[in-house]
Every structure is written in C-alpha cells, then in structure tokens.
Amino acid sequence: MNKTEPKTLSGFMELYPNEQVLFNSMKSIIESTYKSYGYFPLDTPVIEYSEVLLAKAGGETEKQIYRFEKGDNDLSLRFDLTVPLAKYVAKRQNELVFPFKRYQIGKVFRGERPQKGRFREFYQCDIDVIGDTELSLKYDSEIISIINDIFTKLNIGKFVIRINNRKILSGFFESLGLSDKVTDILRIVDKLEKIGEEEVKKELSNLGVNEKSQNSIISFMNIGGSAFEKLDVLKNYCNNETFLSGVSELESVLEDLVLRRIPSTNYDVDLSIARGLDYYTGSVFETKLIDYPNIGSVCSGGRYDNLAEYYTDAHLPGVGISIGLTRLFYQLVESNIIKVENASSSDIMIIPMCEDYKYIYEVNNMLLSYGINTNICYLEKGFKQKMRYADRMKNKYIVIIGEDEVNKKTIVLKNMIDGNQLELNINELESIKNMIGD
Amino acid sequence: MNKTEPKTLSGFMELYPNEQVLFNSMKSIIESTYKSYGYFPLDTPVIEYSEVLLAKAGGETEKQIYRFEKGDNDLSLRFDLTVPLAKYVAKRQNELVFPFKRYQIGKVFRGERPQKGRFREFYQCDIDVIGDTELSLKYDSEIISIINDIFTKLNIGKFVIRINNRKILSGFFESLGLSDKVTDILRIVDKLEKIGEEEVKKELSNLGVNEKSQNSIISFMNIGGSAFEKLDVLKNYCNNETFLSGVSELESVLEDLVLRRIPSTNYDVDLSIARGLDYYTGSVFETKLIDYPNIGSVCSGGRYDNLAEYYTDAHLPGVGISIGLTRLFYQLVESNIIKVENASSSDIMIIPMCEDYKYIYEVNNMLLSYGINTNICYLEKGFKQKMRYADRMKNKYIVIIGEDEVNKKTIVLKNMIDGNQLELNINELESIKNMIGD
Numbered sequence: 001m002n003k004t005e006p007k008t009l010s011g012f013m014e015l016y017p018n019e020q021v022l023f024n025s026m027k028s029i030i031e032s033t034y035k036s037y038g039y040f041p042l043d044t045p046v047i048e049y050s051e052v053l054l055a056k057a058g059g060e061t062e063k064q065i066y067r068f069e070k071g072d073n074d075l076s077l078r079f080d081l082t083v084p085l086a087k088y089v090a091k092r093q094n095e096l097v098f099p100f101k102r103y104q105i106g107k108v109f110r111g112e113r114p115q116k117g118r119f120r121e122f123y124q125c126d127i128d129v130i131g132d133t134e135l136s137l138k139y140d141s142e143i144i145s146i147i148n149d150i151f152t153k154l155n156i157g158k159f160v161i162r163i164n165n166r167k168i169l170s171g172f173f174e175s176l177g178l179s180d181k182v183t184d185i186l187r188i189v190d191k192l193e194k195i196g197e198e199e200v201k202k203e204l205s206n207l208g209v210n211e212k213s214q215n216s217i218i219s220f221m222n223i224g225g226s227a228f229e230k231l232d233v234l235k236n237y238c239n240n241e242t243f244l245s246g247v248s249e250l251e252s253v254l255e256d257l258v259l260r261r262i263p264s265t266n267y268d269v270d271l272s273i274a275r276g277l278d279y280y281t282g283s284v285f286e287t288k289l290i291d292y293p294n295i296g297s298v299c300s301g302g303r304y305d306n307l308a309e310y311y312t313d314a315h316l317p318g319v320g321i322s323i324g325l326t327r328l329f330y331q332l333v334e335s336n337i338i339k340v341e342n343a344s345s346s347d348i349m350i351i352p353m354c355e356d357y358k359y360i361y362e363v364n365n366m367l368l369s370y371g372i373n374t375n376i377c378y379l380e381k382g383f384k385q386k387m388r389y390a391d392r393m394k395n396k397y398i399v400i401i402g403e404d405e406v407n408k409k410t411i412v413l414k415n416m417i418d419g420n421q422l423e424l425n426i427n428e429l430e431s432i433k434n435m436i437g438d
Numbered sequence: 439m440n441k442t443e444p445k446t447l448s449g450f451m452e453l454y455p456n457e458q459v460l461f462n463s464m465k466s467i468i469e470s471t472y473k474s475y476g477y478f479p480l481d482t483p484v485i486e487y488s489e490v491l492l493a494k495a496g497g498e499t500e501k502q503i504y505r506f507e508k509g510d511n512d513l514s515l516r517f518d519l520t521v522p523l524a525k526y527v528a529k530r531q532n533e534l535v536f537p538f539k540r541y542q543i544g545k546v547f548r549g550e551r552p553q554k555g556r557f558r559e560f561y562q563c564d565i566d567v568i569g570d571t572e573l574s575l576k577y578d579s580e581i582i583s584i585i586n587d588i589f590t591k592l593n594i595g596k597f598v599i600r601i602n603n604r605k606i607l608s609g610f611f612e613s614l615g616l617s618d619k620v621t622d623i624l625r626i627v628d629k630l631e632k633i634g635e636e637e638v639k640k641e642l643s644n645l646g647v648n649e650k651s652q653n654s655i656i657s658f659m660n661i662g663g664s665a666f667e668k669l670d671v672l673k674n675y676c677n678n679e680t681f682l683s684g685v686s687e688l689e690s691v692l693e694d695l696v697l698r699r700i701p702s703t704n705y706d707v708d709l710s711i712a713r714g715l716d717y718y719t720g721s722v723f724e725t726k727l728i729d730y731p732n733i734g735s736v737c738s739g740g741r742y743d744n745l746a747e748y749y750t751d752a753h754l755p756g757v758g759i760s761i762g763l764t765r766l767f768y769q770l771v772e773s774n775i776i777k778v779e780n781a782s783s784s785d786i787m788i789i790p791m792c793e794d795y796k797y798i799y800e801v802n803n804m805l806l807s808y809g810i811n812t813n814i815c816y817l818e819k820g821f822k823q824k825m826r827y828a829d830r831m832k833n834k835y836i837v838i839i840g841e842d843e844v845n846k847k848t849i850v851l852k853n854m855i856d857g858n859q860l861e862l863n864i865n866e867l868e869s870i871k872n873m874i875g876d
Contacts, residue, residue, distance in 0.1 A: 015481065361699070
C-alpha cells in the first residue's frame with residue numbers, strides 16, 4: 001500500500017504527551033480560576049459567517065483570516081474570541097442576565113507568516129463581564145484580582161500587573177492641544193518600552209508634535225514611585241476634566257486592590273501603557289514576568305465602552321482580559337521556566353507481579369475512589385521490563401502487588417526518585433493521596 | 439452605523455449560559471474519568487493537510503469535509519479524532535512509549551445536510567490505547583470499565599454496554615460458506631435492531647444468501663440469556679477456528695468485568711452488533727440508555743488491528759471508544775433527561791448590603807480558598823433588585839453581608855429554594871462547602 005507522510009502543518013502546535021500534560025494543567029488553572037469568580041463558560045462555533053466576523057475588522061485581520069466557501073456560504077474561522085462574544089451578546093441581549101460574566105477558552109486561527117514562536121492556530125483564554133448600559137468599576141479590580149490569582153497559582157515566578165487608564169492619557173494629550181492626534185500618539189507611546197525614548201520622540205516629531213510637547217509627554221511617562229505615589233502626583237498634574245476622571249477611576253481601582261489584599265508587589269501604575277486596540281476607553285492592563293523581561297505581556301486587556309456596536313445600538317460596556325496560552329506555553333518552555341521532562345499521565349503506576357487481578361482491581365478501584373489517577377501495567381513481561389515502563393512513563397510512585405501482598409492484603413509503595421519503599425495495608429491506601437501531593 | 443445581523447450558522451451548536459454549564463459538567467466528568475485511568479491528553483490541530491486527513495477516506499467523508507486552499511496549501515478541517523491520532527502515532531512511533539494511552543476531546547467538522555439533532559460542528563470525546571505489535575486484552579475490559587464509570591457518574595439513568603466480538607461474527611459466516619460476503623452481511627446485520635428481522639432477511643436474500651442461511655443467521659442473532667449464558671451456548675455452537683478464537687476473547691473480557699466488579703446489569707453480550715466501520719477486528723461495544731431506546735448508541739468503539747496502516751508499515755493494534763457529546767447533550771435535553779433551568783455559574787452569590795468591602799472581600803477570599811465558587815453582586819441598587827439578580831442567576835444559596843454582620847464578623851446564609859437562613863461566624867465558612875454539595 002502507498003503510504004502518506006504523516007505530517008503536521010507548520011505554525012500549528014502539536015505537543016508531545018508530557019508537554020501536553022503541562023499545557024493542560026496550565027489551562028486547567030486558568031479555567032478553574034475563571035469559574036471560581038462566577039463566570040459562565042461560553043463556547044461559540046469555530047466557523048462563522050464571514051460578514052459576521054469581519055463586521056468590524058479590516059487590514060491585517062482580513063489578510064490573515066482563514067476564509068472559504070462551502071455550498072452557498074462565505075465562511076471564516078474565528079480569529080479571536082471577542083468578536084464571537086459581541087455577536088453572542090448582541091444576538092441574545094434580551095435573554096441574558098446582565099452583568100453578563102463569561103469566559104471562553106478556545107482555539108483561534110490567523111494565517112500569519114510562520115516564524116519562531118508565532119502560531120497560526122492558538123488558544124486564547126478570555127474573560128469578560130458585560131454590563132447593560134452601565135458597569136461597576138469594581139469589575140475592573142475583580143479582573144485584576146483574577147489575573148493575580150492565576151499567575152500566583154501558575155507558579156512561574158514573580159509578575160507585575162501594570163495598570164493605566166486611557167482617560168488619563170487622552171486628557172493629558174488634550175491639555176497639550178493634541179486632541180486630534182490622540183490615537184496616533186497613543187500608538188507611538190505604546191511602543192515606548194520596545195523602541196525607547198529617542199525613537200518615540202522622533203516618531204512624535206514626524207507626527208508634528210513640537211519639542212516642548214515631546215518633552216512633556218516623555219516626562220509625564222516617566223513619573224516615578226509606587227502606584228500610590230504616582231497617583232498622588234497625577235492628582236495635581238493637570239486640570240483637564242477627562243484626565244481627572246481617569247485619575248479618579250484609577251484611584252478607585254487601586255483602593256479596591258488594597259481592600260482585596262492583593263500584594264502591592266504584584267501591581268503597579270504604568271502611564272506608558274495604552275494598548276494598541278482602539279476600543280479601550282478606561283482601565284488598561286498588561287502583565288509581565290519580572291525575571292523574564294524579554295517575554296512580552298502575558299495577559300492584557302482593559303475596559304471598553306461598546307462591545308457590540310457593529311451589531312446593535314445597545315450600549316454594552318465591558319471589561320476583560322485575554323491570555324494567549326499557546327504562545328505563553330511556548331515561551332515558558334523556551335526560557336526553561338517550566339520543565340516538561342517529569343510530567344506523567346498518572347499519579348501512580350500499578351505493577352502486578354502475580355495473576356490475582358481480583359485483588360489488583362480492588363486496589364485500583366480504591367485508589368480511583370480516593371481521586372488518585374492510576375495506570376495499570378498489563379505488560380506480560382518480567383519485573384525489570386515493567387520497571388522500565390514505569391520509568392519511561394515518568395511515574396514518581398509505583399504500587400507493586402505480588403503474591404505476598406495478595407496474601408497479606410497489602411501493597412508496596414515505591415518512590416522511583418529516592419528508591420524508598422514502604423508496605424501499606426489495603427485500608428491505608430487513602431494516605432497515598434497526601435504523599436503524592438508533594 | 440450600518441449594523442450586521444449577529445447570526446450563527448445553522449447546524450452549529452451555540453448554547454445559552456445555563457445550558458453550557460451543564461454541557462461542560464458532562465465534558466468534565468468524561469475528561470476526569472479518562473484521566474483517572476492514566477491516559478495522556480492529546481490535542482491535535484483542527485486544520486491538517488487534506489492529503490493526510492483523506493489518506494484513507496472516500497465517499498461520504500470526501501463530500502462532507504470542509505476543504506479549502508490557503509496560500510499553496512490544500513487544507514481541511516478534521517472530521518474525526520481517529521485519523522489525527524493515526525497521523526500522530528505514525529509520526530512519533532519512535533518516540534512514544536507503548537502502550538500509548540491517550541484521550542482527546544475536541545470539535546470535529548462535517549458539512550452534513552442540516553437536520554434536527556445533526557450538527558456540522560460537534561464534540562467527540564475519544565479514548566484509545568495503542569500497542570506496538572501487541573496489546574493485552576485487559577485493555578478491552580479497561581475501556582468497558584471506563585464507559586461504566588462515566589455513565590454511572592453522568593447519572594442519566596440505567597444503561598447497558600453491549601459487547602460483541604467481530605471474530606465470532608466472521609467465523610460464523612465463514613462456517614456458513616459466506617466468507618466472501620462477510621463485510622456486506624455485517625453491514626446488514628448491524629441494522630437488525632433498526633429495520634427488523636424481515637427487512638434483514640430481505641436484504642440478505644438480495645445479497646444471494648439462501649433461506650436456510652438466512653434463518654441460521656437470525657437464530658444465531660437471537661441466542662438469549664445472560665451474558666455468561668450466551669457465552670456458554672457459543673462455546674459449543676460452531677467449530678470454526680476464527681469463531682472459537684472470538685469466543686475465547688469474549689470470555690476473557692467478560693471474566694475481567696466480573697473481577698473489576700462492574701455490575702452485571704450494566705453490560706450484556708449482543709451478537710447483532712457489528713459496527714459499520716471496516717477496521718474493527720475484535721471486541722466491539724455500544725452503549726444504550728435502557729429507558730430511552732430511541733436514543734441510539736451513546737458510546738461506541740472496539741478493537742482494531744491496524745491504527746495507522748495508511749501512514750506506516752508498523753503494526754499498531756488498538757482499542758478505544760468515542761462519545762459524541764454534542765449530539766448526546768442535544769438528545770438528553772430534548773428527552774427531558776437533563777434539565778437546564780437550574781444551572782448557575784457559581785455556588786454562592788454574595789449580596790453586599792453595606793459599603794464595607796474590606797470585610798466583603800475577606801469573606802469572598804475565604805470562600806474561594808475553600809473551593810467555593812462565588813459571584814459578588816456589585817449592583818448599586820436596593821435589596822429587592824439584588825435578590826432578583828440572584829434569582830435570575832439561579833443561585834440556590836446567597837450570602838448576605840450588612841452592617842450588623844460586619845460588626846459581628848458573621849454572614850447570613852440564605853437558601854433561595856426553601857427561604858431558610860442561618861447566621862454563620864466568619865470562622866465557620868468552610869461548613870458551607872458541605873451544604874452546597876447537596
């Protein structure tokens with residue numbers, strides 16, 4: 001028979017089993033944290049009408065989208081989870097209960113030029129809360145609290161959630177008489193960290209911003225101190241109304257973070273953050289891993305006034321964030337922050353050294369009932385080969401059952417790392433749960 | 439601004455939030471059970487090279503597949519999870535540890551004619567174990583044990599896992615001198631339950647099977663009694679070698695189910711099951727909900743000799759099952775077996791009746807630390823409107839915090855169903871975990 005080469009498309013992540021275990025455990029931490037704050041799961045189709053997905057988009061999105069015809073329909077694969085959310089809420093605005101809190105974790109597709117660390121199919125993990133006409137500022141701090149919980153649980157090192165408010169930026173540029181250039185200036189300022197002060201000044205100059213204003217902008221961006229010290233400076237920095245309204249929002253968010261007991265080392269005010277997207281109108285967030293500055297923002301988002309203006313006249317403000325998990329996982333592995341070698345598919349491997357499967361299954365069923373994931377080695381081979389299987393499967397603990405154990409109603413629990421082993425009575429199996437939790 | 443209609447494609451499931459909660463809880467039971475038996479998660483791309491996906495396929499698959507070009511590539515969306523598994527294993531056969539146990543839960547795509555209960559995008563929940571050259575029969579009973587665990591935990595009524603062995607069927611037809619027609623006969627016999635005896639006889643006759651053989655086939659299919667009684671009849675039914683080898687495999691599987699203590703009411707032998715697919719070669723399984731005969735098989739699978747013959751010469755036998763979750767969920771809702779009305783996004787809604795958010799967040803953080811999912815009501819409205827929000831969000835329990843509670847360091851826990859409420863000290867919050875578990 002002619003064989004087809006079993007190849008995978010480039011730019012599409014396909015992991016080894018042990019890598020996938022770690023990827024899924026990160027996904028699971030994100031999902032359980034999203035759920036813990038009372039957000040509904042949402043699952044929208046991968047395929048939508050092209051006109052629906054492209055109602056707002058243009059430029060890069062149109063070029064990158066996977067678009068095709070099937071029957072009479074012009075179809076596309078979703079390129080993010082925000083547009084499907086907007087569609088979903090607009091479609092069901094009379095039936096949903098607002099504020100509508102939802103998370104969605106799923107694959108999105110962008111036919112980008114393939115390059116190292118860029119994927120054409122990747123997971124986004126989004127969480128948003130949408131209000132009907134109005135939405136409490138407490139949700140801004142709730143979203144920050146969720147980011148804080150996730151990156152604490154992920155245990156991938158120190159992180160800082162950098163917070164800004166778009167009204168502060170807009171108001172400040174208004175006060176410089178640069179209102180007509182706000183969007184362009186924000187785009188340039190957003191690159192401050194990436195391209196540096198001189199380059200930003202040059203681009204501002206090209207935009208027609210005079211040198212005095214350039215310097216005002218730079219020194220504004222360089223306001224230093226702790227989050228609350230920056231806030232104090234801002235309170236007397238500028239009399240513009242939009243500016244002061246942004247400062248007041250920022251103050252309210254920061255005060256809430258203190259009440260929520262979020263460690264002050266985990267967040268900061270960063271006036272250079274604007275976020276490229278046009279639709280943010282209030283709080284904006286980025287999250288950085290402190291010890292790995294080369295890894296960009298690992299979690300970004302903010303507040304917007306109109307989620308679904310392309311589908312409905314209803315005023316639907318919201319606040320949310322997105323974690324690009326595929327890229328994040330790739331970067332964590334590349335930077336050696338997480339190690340994939342020791343991921344196993346089970347907590348315990350059971351190695352039968354006799355044929356009494358009635359007893360072996362009894363032990364297995366008890367372990368399962370205690371929530372311990374097991375893998376029985378059914379290989380009809382010698383002890384050495386069975387041990388080699390356990391070793392290759394990266395099991396840290398194995399349970400050995402031979403005729404002696406059957407007769408005594410015991411098992412032998414062996415730690416594969418240090419070689420220590422102990423005998424446990426069948427009534428003591430629950431204690432394994434604590435041991436494997438190390 | 440011109441508005442785009444926010445519509446979803448027909449044949450694509452998009453659930454309401456409360457429906458999605460139940461859908462996800464079913465998905466989660468399936469996934470955690472798959473994991474508990476030590477199977478690796480697998481996640482392959484939604485998009486693959488068309489030549490890879492279509493290496494084996496033909497006929498219906500080619501017509502239904504979503505296929506398109508992007509750049510120079512001829513691409514398709516996966517139409518099942520078996521072909522991607524075959525590709526994955528063939529590609530990495532030198533690196534994987536065998537037996538390779540994996541599950542995959544993901545969406546697949548088939549452009550079928552849309553009709554009630556048929557979906558063009560749907561979840562498959564697959565689990566398979568693949569051996570290198572050989573694979574213990576114990577995995578056949580392990581797979582049955584997994585089905586048993588899942589349908590017990592799903593709690594959707596009585597079920598029966600119907601078991602057969604393709605060698606028994608092939609051997610029997612060989613003994614009737616119908617070897618050249620085995621595949622066609624199996625296709626007809628597979629429809630016995632659907633179309634009845636007379637129709638099966640008619641189709642067999644059209645195939646050139648004489649009346650005597652037709653009757654032999656029907657009476658063979660009608661062998662009655664318990665699983666082990668049927669087995670006893672089969673042992674002396676026919677001298678064909680393939681037949682006896684199938685009976686011996688079936689016996690070994692059934693004996694293992696007894697050792698595993700799977701309730702005998704949850705499985706049976708059904709000689710009419712052949713499964714349409716060509717590649718099953720040993721055990722075959724179907725699962726039916728006893729009280730809902732109109733719902734077809736909710737979980738099917740079996741053993742095959744060659745997972746990946748279109749990609750490799752390696753001999754890779756396997757056994758596995760698939761649950762079509764999207765269709766199953768649709769049928770369970772349609773048949774009123776599961777009720778979506780009471781699904782909430784959180785265990786508890788916290789209703790603040792004062793402004794002391796320091797205390798409110800303290801309570802919230804404690805509940806979160808006990809694994810209790812919360813939703814804080816931030817509405818700046820009166821008590822009645824807050825209660826109405828809790829009611830619409832289907833929260834069974836709410837926690838009320840007013841100034842009294844802040845001063846006493848307590849909370850009021852209210853059951854929204856029976857109206858009962860009790861006051862708990864902030865140190866007693868963990869006890870809520872047991873209450874909400876009802």
